[in-house]
Amino acid sequence: MPRLNKYIASTGICSRRKADELILEGRVRVNDQKVEILGFHVREKDKVYVDGKLVKPQNLEYYKFYKPAGYITTADDEKNRKTIYDVIPEELRHLKPVGRLDKESTGLIILTNDGELINDMTHPSIKVPKIYVVHINGKFTPSQAEQMLNGIEIETDTGEQKIAYADVTPIEIGTKSSEIQVILYQGINRQIRKMFAKLGFEVESLKRVQHATITIEGLKRGEVKQLKPKQVKELKNYILKVKREYAQSCNNG
Secondary structure: OOEHHHHHHOOOOOOHHHHHHHHHOOOEEEOOEEOOOOOOEOOOOOOEEEOOEEEOOOOOOEEEEEEOOOOEOOOOOOOOOOEHHHOOOHHHOOOEEOOOOOOOOEEEEEEEOOHHHHHHHHOOOOOOOEEEEEEEOOOOOHHHHHHHHHOEEEEOOOOOEEEEOOEEEEEEEOOOOEEEEEEEOOOOOOHHHHHHHHOOOOEEEEEEEEEOOEEOOOOOOOOEEEOOHHHHHHHHHHHHHHHHHHHHHHHHO
C-alpha cells in the first residue's frame, strides 16, 4: 500500500513534497474522509480526491524534444505566439516541459508527466546541470570566463538584482566570433544572454545540448523521441545522487 503523498505524485499533478503540503492544507480526501496525516497509506480500492477532483495514478512517460527557434516554451500564450505544442505531436501534448528555453533558443527539452521529476530537476536548491553551446559576436577571453564563473550581477524579469554564475569552456575563439560551452546550475530566465550582454557580447545562437544525463544526441530539429527505460533509470539515479549530495552538504553546513 503506497503512502498518500506517493500516490498523489504518481498521478502526475505534483511532487511528493507538494502532495505533503496539499494533505496538511486539508485539500485531500480519501473516499469520504478528509485526510491530514502524512503517513496515511492508500488501499487498492480507495478513491483519492484533491480539491474535490478524483485523481488516479497514470503511466509515466518520458520524451526528449529538440526545440526549434521561434517557439515559446508554454502550453498557452495570451499573445497568440507559436508554442512548442504547435510542434509536438498531438498525442504527446499532455506532457509538460522540464524547464524552459526562450523563444529564439534551440535544443533539448525533456517532456514528461512525472510531476516529481519535474520538481526535482527544476528546484533551485537541487543544482542539476544544463549544458549549452553558445555563439557570440566577438573574442572571448579567459578573464571573462573567470568573471562568469565568479558571478555577474544581472536583473531578473521582476527587476530584482541577482548574482548569476556559469561554468564556461571555450570551444573555438576567433577575433569576430566565439563558440563556447556553458554549464548552468541556476534557472534564471534568459540568464546566459544577460550574462554575456553584461560583458558586451550579443548571443547569436544558443542551443541546449544536455540536461542532467539526457543529451540531444540522435535528435533532429523539431523531433520528439521517447527515452529508453535505461535512460530514465540513469536519469533518476543521477537526480537521487544530486539530492543526497545536497542533503549531505546541508547537514555538514
